[in-house]
Amino acid sequence: MPRSRKDRILPVAPVDRLIRSAGAGRVSDKGAERLAQILEEVGEYLAKRAYELTTHADRKTITDKDIELAYKQWSKSL
DSSP states (O other): OOOOGGGOSSOHHHHHHHHHHTTOSOOOHHHHHHHHHHHHHHHHHHHHHHHHHHHHTTOSSOOHHHHHHHHHHHHHTO
16 A cells, blocks of 8 residues: 555655666656655565564564565565
8 A cells, every 4th residue: 555645754855866876867756756665665575574584583683684685585586
Protein backbone atom coordinates (compact mmCIF):
# COMPACT_ATOMS: atom_id res chain seq x y z
CA MET A 1 0.00 0.00 0.00
CA PRO A 2 1.54 3.35 -1.02
CA ARG A 3 2.43 5.75 1.75
CA SER A 4 1.06 9.26 1.80
CA ARG A 5 3.49 12.16 1.50
CA LYS A 6 3.58 12.75 5.24
CA ASP A 7 4.22 9.04 5.95
CA ARG A 8 7.09 8.81 3.46
CA ILE A 9 10.41 7.75 4.91
CA LEU A 10 12.64 8.73 1.99
CA PRO A 11 12.45 12.32 0.80
CA VAL A 12 11.88 12.74 -2.92
CA ALA A 13 14.67 15.29 -3.55
CA PRO A 14 17.55 12.85 -2.87
CA VAL A 15 15.80 10.21 -4.99
CA ASP A 16 15.50 12.78 -7.77
CA ARG A 17 19.26 13.43 -7.50
CA LEU A 18 19.90 9.68 -7.57
CA ILE A 19 17.97 9.34 -10.83
CA ARG A 20 19.82 12.33 -12.31
CA SER A 21 23.18 10.87 -11.26
CA ALA A 22 22.23 7.78 -13.27
CA GLY A 23 22.20 10.01 -16.34
CA ALA A 24 18.62 11.25 -16.60
CA GLY A 25 18.34 14.87 -17.69
CA ARG A 26 14.77 15.32 -16.51
CA VAL A 27 12.75 13.53 -13.84
CA SER A 28 9.02 13.83 -13.21
CA ASP A 29 7.80 14.28 -9.65
CA LYS A 30 5.72 11.12 -9.95
CA GLY A 31 8.72 9.17 -11.25
CA ALA A 32 10.86 10.21 -8.28
CA GLU A 33 8.00 9.51 -5.86
CA ARG A 34 7.47 6.03 -7.31
CA LEU A 35 11.16 5.16 -7.06
CA ALA A 36 11.13 6.39 -3.44
CA GLN A 37 8.18 4.06 -2.74
CA ILE A 38 9.96 1.11 -4.36
CA LEU A 39 13.18 1.80 -2.45
CA GLU A 40 11.20 1.93 0.80
CA GLU A 41 9.52 -1.40 0.04
CA VAL A 42 12.81 -3.11 -0.81
CA GLY A 43 14.50 -1.54 2.22
CA GLU A 44 11.72 -2.70 4.52
CA TYR A 45 11.96 -6.24 3.14
CA LEU A 46 15.74 -6.31 3.61
CA ALA A 47 15.45 -4.91 7.14
CA LYS A 48 12.89 -7.57 8.09
CA ARG A 49 15.05 -10.33 6.61
CA ALA A 50 18.15 -9.00 8.40
CA TYR A 51 16.16 -8.96 11.65
CA GLU A 52 15.18 -12.60 11.10
CA LEU A 53 18.82 -13.52 10.55
CA THR A 54 19.83 -11.65 13.69
CA THR A 55 17.20 -13.29 15.89
CA HIS A 56 18.06 -16.70 14.43
CA ALA A 57 21.66 -16.11 15.53
CA ASP A 58 20.32 -15.16 18.98
CA ARG A 59 21.57 -11.58 18.74
CA LYS A 60 19.83 -8.26 19.23
CA THR A 61 21.94 -6.00 17.01
CA ILE A 62 21.59 -6.02 13.23
CA THR A 63 25.05 -5.72 11.68
CA ASP A 64 26.25 -4.79 8.22
CA LYS A 65 26.86 -8.49 7.61
CA ASP A 66 23.19 -9.26 8.31
CA ILE A 67 22.13 -6.57 5.83
CA GLU A 68 24.62 -7.87 3.25
CA LEU A 69 23.38 -11.45 3.63
CA ALA A 70 19.75 -10.34 3.37
CA TYR A 71 20.64 -8.38 0.21
CA LYS A 72 22.46 -11.35 -1.33
CA GLN A 73 19.48 -13.64 -0.61
CA TRP A 74 17.09 -11.07 -2.09
CA SER A 75 19.17 -10.50 -5.22
CA LYS A 76 19.42 -14.24 -5.89
CA SER A 77 15.64 -14.48 -5.83
CA LEU A 78 15.29 -12.03 -8.74
